[in-house]
Structures are given as structure tokens and as C-alpha cells.
Amino acid sequence: MHGLFRWSSKWWPGIIPLVVFWGIAAWNSTAPLEADLAARSTSALKDTVLDKTRIEVSGRDVSFAADAFSEDGRRSAVAAVQAVPGVRLVNDETRLIPEAKPFVWSAERDVARVTLGGSAPLPASKGKLLEAARAALGGVEVADRMQMSRGAPPRFDNAALLLVDQIAKLKEGKITISDTEVSLSGMARDLGGREAIAAALKNLPEGFSVAANDLKAPPYVFQAYKDPVAVTLTLTGYVPDNNVHAAIAAAAGRKFFSEKVVDNLKASIGAPSGFVSAVVPALGVLSRLSTGTLVVNDREIKLSGDALYDAALTQIRASLAKDFPEGWQVKADLSVKPAAAPVDPTVCQQLLSELLARGKIRFESGRAGIDQDSAGLLDRLIETAMRCPTADIEIAGHTDADGEEAFNQALSEKRAQSVTDYLVKAGLPANRFTATGYGSSQPVASNDTDEGKAQNRRIDFLVK
């Protein structure tokens, strides 16, 4: 041992090359060592959930900065780096992401893009939401303004994913989750979209509730355009279902006796209540106009066009005031068509016969009351009668051969009288008209078939 001590006093010259070795080793190994430790630290953090992770190695000391999503996660991440072999010190610069209170997340849609904003609890849920938004929206740009925050309610991801699907059904608007309360505003893209969203909201995860649903449906539009040149009635827009569609098409067929009905209606939910009882009378008004347009926009009815004569305009205005369901607004822009030039009685007869060949005056079954659907035809008959003010006209009522002759005779007289009264009410002088009933004595077709009987039940205008 003494020898070792003695020899050691002579070991010093080797220190000189050792220092040289040390210098070379330090010079060469520092950068690879740092790179190796950085790689090992990064792989140690592979399974931890962190955001904005930054690892810097100086010598064997690691500066470790990251945003953690929970205190436990933060501690275990730091411990994982400390446990990396070769690491001497860890400068812990990690922090917890801020807690959001209330925890607000939003998805907003405008013309150009969808913006996801507010807070998301984890990078994974943020990624999932963005992916779901891109999938649901097809080619629409999705902008990400989400920040990471703690404090998300349980099952946040499921709720947000469900709402991301709903944003595709909006034309524009905003969906917000504030803690567990969901609010929606804006306008649905399609008719029925609002209802579809309301149905989907029933599937929100447990604990979530809808605080405000201010979504608006796009206007429910129904349009009818009467084209006097093409002699068509074009129906466009929406009807609630196929039954209503059939009812409206049938009503249009009855009221527009000479026009061809072009039916471009589509069935869609979301109709305002009282749709049929508003649209049918509105079509009745349109049938009395020489040319005109009917636009039903939600609960607003806009009618424009020309009535055939003054009294018709007065009658139409009166019906506009009372024939529509409560809550509906009617805006009418109506005028009277200029009176047509007078014609001689022969032409007058021809015009009247043409009108009655195209359409028939309808009555209530077995009674003398005039059916509302014949108002359009009667207006045209009246307009024509006004063009021959000097001619006297016989209104002749006819029935088919069914039933007792006395009853048919009385019915034909009453019906002829009803028509005469209608004409007089419209402003024609009563002394120009005589109402005559012929019962079934002058058939124009066989009474053996239903078709023939229908032809025999008629009112004729005979210019004297």
C-alpha cells in the first residue's frame, strides 16, 4: 500500500494526455449526447397526452416545457423524463392548460366557412371534431380556432360531435355549448332542417340540455302564376304532403276552368298551420283575376293582378278580409282591368257560349247555391255580358232526367234565378235578364250515362 502511495506521486505526467483526451471527448461527444438524450426523452413521452411539448437538452440537463391537461398527467410526464437514463437534471417548465369556466365551445357557419371555436379538452377531441366537421360539410372550408382548456363537462366529445353533424344542416348560424347547455341560432338550410335538428338534439348525451333553440326555418313558399297568354296556371313551391298536394291540385282544376295547370309542387314538412285553408281561398281569388300572381311566404299571402270589373274587385277585397285563417297576413295589390270594347249581341252570344263550353257553373248538390269554385267563370260571363249592354239575356237552367220532373223543374228555375241574382249583384241591370227553368226537357246528351247527365245539368246564356 505504501508502494502505491509512492508510485502515485509519479502518475501526474499522464494527466497531460488525459486532459487532451478529455478535451477531444468533450468536443466530439457533446452534440451527439444531447441529440441522444433528446430522442430518448421524446420517446419516453410518447404515450403521455401533452400539447406544445418542447425539449431542449444542454449537456445532460433537459429543459422540458409542455402544456398538460391534468396535474397527474403533468407529474407523470416530468417523472418519465427524469427516468430517462443519462438525464442529470430536468428543468420543469411544464404548466397546466388554463381552466375554462364556463367551458364554452362553438361552431359557427357563415357563407364561406365553418369556424370551430372556444375550448376543447384534448388534442384528440379537437382532431376528432375537425375531422367530423370536414366529413359532414363536404367541400366547405373548416377553420380551427379552438383552444385547449381544462374543465370540459363529461361526455363533451359526444355532444360536440353530434352538434358538428347539425351544423351541416344550417345555412348560417351558430351552435354553442356552455358547460352542459346547448344554444342554437341561425337558419336551417332546407325546409324541415330545423325539425331534423330538433329531433337530433334529443340524442344529446346525458347531462346536456338545450338552453335555447332559436333556429329559423327558411321561408315556406308557395307560388301560383296565372299566365293569360299561355293560358296556364303554374304552381311552384312546397306543400305539406301528398294529400294536400292532391287537394290543392283538385281545387286549382275546379277554379281555373280554362287554364292548364302546370304542377311543379314539392312535398316538404315545415308548413305554417292553416296552410290549406289559406292557399285554397287565395287560389279562388287568383282565379277571378285576368292575370295575376299569388305568393305565399310563410304566413304572408301576396296577391297581385287585375280584377275583371269594379264589383269583382269589391267582392275580392271583402273576401280577403274574412276568408283567411287567423295569424295570416294578406297583402293585395289589385286593380281593375280596363273594360273591353263593346260587341254586338251575336258576338256576345258566341263569347258566352265559348265560356260555357269550357267551364260549367257549379252548384251545391241538389240545391241552388252557387259553388265558390265557379266565381272565376261567372266573372268572365259577367265581363262578357257587360260588353253587350243593349242585349237582353235569358238565363236558362237545365237538369238531368234523374228524380221527379217537378223537383227538377223547380231546381232548374232556382238555379237560373241564383245566377241571375249573382249577375245583378255584380252590377248588371236586372231588367236585362230573365231566369227560366226547363227541368230535364231539353237534354243535350243522353241521360243514360253519367257523362251525359253531367252535360245535361247546365246553365245556358241565350242572347235575345
Added chain:
Amino acid sequence: MAYLATFHWGWLLASVLLGMAMGWIAVVHRGQGVSKQTMRWLAALAAALVAAALTHVIPGRPGYWLDLGLVMLAVYLVGCAVGSWLRDWVLTRNAPSA
């Protein structure tokens, strides 16, 4: 330490060989050794450096370099001791026959 050993085994091997060579020479070297006083100072210096390394007071790269230097020095000293002892053993075994 194990990490340093695996990462720098080449340099450590060089140090231990250098130490063994120096230890081998030191036994028969006739030159002037370091005085006892200087030895004490050197030992105190080494102890201070070891203390600095163990307490991690020197940060970053200098801290790493200090660790590396001390490990190499330690391995060198071990090499010296082994080298000297070997030389001494060879000498004493050969002496009676000589």
C-alpha cells in the same frame, strides 16, 4: 454513470490504458514525484470537483464536461493503480531469479 460508460466506452478504455501505461512506468521512474503537500492540495481539489459534480451545482454543458472529466480521471487513476501493481508484481517475481 452507466449511461456515460456505455456512451463513452472508447474514451474510458483509452483513459484506462493510458493509466496502466503511466502506472507501469511510474514504478521504475527516477524523476521527481509530487510533494506530499501538493498531493494533499490535488486531493482536495479532486474532492471539491467530485462534490460539485454530485451536487449538480454546475449547470448545462460545463456540468456534463465536469462529469466526463471526473469519470475519465477516475478510470485513469484505476488504470495507474493496476499498472503500477502489475509492474511491481512482475518485478518482485523476477527479482529472486535475477
